[in-house]
Amino acid sequence: MFMHSKDGNHFLGYRKSSFGKVQMVYDCAGTCREIYDLETPDVPVALLNSAIKKAIQSRYILPTLIATLSSQNISLAKIGVI
Numbered sequence: 485m486f487m488h489s490k491d492g493n494h495f496l497g498y499r500k501s502s503f504g505k506v507q508m509v510y511d512c513a514g515t516c517r518e519i520y521d522l523e524t525p526d527v528p529v530a531l532l533n534s535a536i537k538k539a540i541q542s543r544y545i546l547p548t549l550i551a552t553l554s555s556q557n558i559s560l561a562k563i564g565v566i
Contacts, residue, residue: 485498494512
């Protein structure tokens, strides 16, 4: 699942890496992309979808995403900035 902000400048979604890990991807207006690995195994898709929806509607997208997942004991590890 992925979503764009109302103004279209922000993208937030998740994907499976070639190694089978779930990754969260954030892109800001095509100028900065951050990728995070979910370190917690077997996270329900519904929980990820809910976190993405909440975060993309927020003014502070990444902090909201991280706080939402952390409140559910889900860990993220930043693996890259492009």
